[in-house]
Amino acid sequence: MMFLSLEATDSAIEALSRAYRLSPDNEEIATTYAQISFFANKGQLDASSRRVLQDVLAKNPQHEGAQMLMAMGEARGSNFAEAQGWIKRLQGSIVAKPGDHTKALASLDELSNYVSTQEKQALEGIDVTVKINANLLLLVKADDVLFVAIRDVKGGPPFAAKRLPISIIKQGEASIRLSNLDAMMPDRTLNSARSDKTQLAVVARISHSGNAIAESGDLSGNPIMISVEQTQVNVEINQQIP
Structure with a gap:
């Protein structure tokens, strides 16, 4: 799960939006566009980036980058059950692959614990x-x-x-x-x-x-x-x- 380090400027978002409209089936363009929009919106999924990620996952349900963005976006939007659901799906995708994924799974456990802590704080709101x-x-x-x-x-x-x-x-x-x-x-x-x-x-x-x-x-x-x-x-x- 590697997220590109790109500057989330309006021009970058517009350029990626045009590229996505021209090549809606290109997963790399789609997830990069959703990622840049996500960080530009301070970690929130707007309607456009959510729709893009849903399209990617409809075609490739195991896409780890899209799953991670959905998990983080749902957590940021206080949709904690949905966030935990995406984390579990991501864990399942990683476990199904050959090799040692101890560090990746440990990171997801930390994310899950963080979401649980956030949920407890939100309940006091x-x-x-x-x-x-x-x-x-x-x-x-x-x-x-x-x-x-x-x-x-x-x-x-x-x-x-x-x-x-x-x-x-x-x-x-x-x-x-x-x-x-x-x-x-x-x-x-x-x-x-x-x-x-x-x-x-x-x-x-x-x-x-x-x-x-x-x-x-x-x-x-x-x-x-x-x-x-x-x-x-x-x-x-x-x-x-x-």
């Missing part, structure tokens, strides 16, 4: 249901980005935040879990906020530019105050920033 007011749905564009964060009502960096493709919203609604895994700083987590009895607020915003800072034209909602013990909250995006 807060489920956020984001709804878009029906009057604003026509203002949402296909390449928009959804930001969801939990912060101190007094200000400062979020205790947890996610930047997600707008495609996560289905029929005007999305369910997102924020946990210690989504901390921006290692010492500023939801657990630390709970320990300090910090008054928290959940905010959600749809950005047209993808900028983490709110801009005119973005869609947002009022911050929703929550208690440190709360594990679920609903947020409505119901206004456009002037």
Whole structure:
């Protein structure tokens, strides 16, 4: 399982996208395109790279590079059961090959343990249901980005935040879990906020530019105050920033 060390620039992604469209059956081009997109998206599988990997695996179910990307992408997306499933498939592929694969299998065991640890931390998080007011749905564009964060009502960096493709919203609604895994700083987590009895607020915003800072034209909602013990909250995006 060797991953190419390539700089994930927009131009590289576009070039590989064109190459993939011209040669969709070329596994090397397909997996390289998916890999570059994966790292450019900070370890997240977008709809395009996921579709490419699924096509590769449909033709070659034992493709180890594609299996590994699926495992890492599902783990990053907090789809832990799916991630563990891909790890098991990858282990099976390696065991079936002749030779000594002790190191590779040990690495996969470490990855599996890491995913289990991540899952335990995620279970301590807060489920956020984001709804878009029906009057604003026509203002949402296909390449928009959804930001969801939990912060101190007094200000400062979020205790947890996610930047997600707008495609996560289905029929005007999305369910997102924020946990210690989504901390921006290692010492500023939801657990630390709970320990300090910090008054928290959940905010959600749809950005047209993808900028983490709110801009005119973005869609947002009022911050929703929550208690440190709360594990679920609903947020409505119901206004456009002037």
